[in-house]
């Protein structure tokens with residue numbers, strides 16, 4: 278990058294959501310080995326005894342997705358009281374800054390100038406920032422309608438949950454501008470938040486629609502509209518403004534629901550652009566960077582944590598991953614050797630993905646998250662390598678496509694590092 282300022286930090290974190298901020302708080306409060314012990318008092322943030330941690334956030338405000346989730350249910354795990362999204366975002370930012378991390382907003386990482394050097398754009402110009410370690414915590418995004426290939430014109434009134442929440446909670450859009458009659462596509466918890474946001478904006482939510490044959494009964498504070506199962510949106514009607522959605526059902530019947538707003542929820546894809554640009558290997562199941570139990574990617578010195586790994590989990594899970602990545606970064610900065618090879622963990626349909634999805638020497642044993650592609654009642658999960666069964670477990674209750682199952686991974690210690698991929702599948 279010609280004319281760009283070049284700076285160096287110890288750790289560069291991309292993304293100031295719960296994962297990146299939790300990582301930054303932990304890293305910034307750590308003491309550089311060899312410092313501090315002699316004086317007896319804790320070293321001050323910004324002193325030479327602390328690592329230089331910089332967090333880049335492309336939005337004007339740090340905090341990530343929780344900033345525009347004006348509902349409770351955040352911080353149910355971890356320190357502090359449960360709170361709403363904006364409160365949680367503020368808490369996470371405060372903790373990182375108080376620990377001594379530099380959190381910069383309106384600053385985007387746009388590409389790689391070297392294995393651990395990022396091209397950065399901010400209102401003050403172009404920079405390259407080199408680091409000893411990089412943490413990718415870029416979150417996930419909802420795929421817009423175009424990516425779902427729903428035919429029809431492109432009328433106004435077609436939004437993702439994120440766009441809806443930003444309109445209602447950040448920009449105060451209400452009434453006719455938002456819409457009067459809405460349909461929500463999707464039925465997982467994020468869809469419930471969409472229903473709530475629509476009502477806050479004054480819309481009548483007439484239906485929820487899901488392709489799944491059934492959905493779990495949920496304990497939710499939201500009064501839910503009628504749910505149409507096994508229904509696929511096949512067309513969006515209307516020219517300038519949406520006038521309806523056409524649905525097809527398995528029995529061949531087409532239904533049209535009159536509405537001026539439709540919200541597509543829950544079709545998450547890891548925000549992996551930066552990882553891809555840096556040739557950081559991705560996992561075909563999650564479509565996020567593939568990582569081992571220490572959140573190490575396939576590129577030396579590059580770690581990844583949070584929703585970028587596999588789409589949306591709770592903020593507490595993302596923050597815990599951020600802290601886990603920070604612990605691994607600290608070991609790396611202290612000289613821990615980067616693993617030269619890893620055994621991939623492959624999800625076999627109907628298992629959709631497994632994360633972490635690389636087995637390396639040091640961190641074998643961290644529980645894995647697993648998602649299935651269709652509802653399965655008490656499925657038996659089998660983990661095998663080269664025909665050798667490493668683990669078999671029956672899951673309790675029903676496994677749902679929108680809810681992760683936790684798979685204990687003591688078996689990972691039995692993996693042959695010279696063997697083939699480990700497969701995770703459902704057996705009859």
Ligand SMILES: Cc1cc2nc3c(=O)[nH]c(=O)nc-3n(C[C@H](O)[C@H](O)[C@H](O)COP(=O)(O)OP(=O)(O)OC[C@H]3O[C@@H](n4cnc5c(N)ncnc54)[C@H](O)[C@@H]3O)c2cc1C
Pocket residue numbers: 291292293294295296297333334335336340341342343346348349350351352353384385386387414415416417438439442467470471548551582583584585589590591592593595596
């Ligand atoms: C509608 C909705 C409701 C939810 N409700 C709850 C709830 O009630 N309770 C709960 O615990 N969780 C909830 N969640 C989940 C929670 O918000 C996420 O798990 C959490 O935000 C993930 O954190 P993250 O840091 O991985 O990603 P994010 O929060 O997505 O943060 C990633 C950040 O990286 C930034 N970024 C991306 N690329 C770049 C780049 N190249 N340069 C600079 N910055 C970049 C983005 O702007 C973003 O701010 C909800 C999520 C949604 C969508």
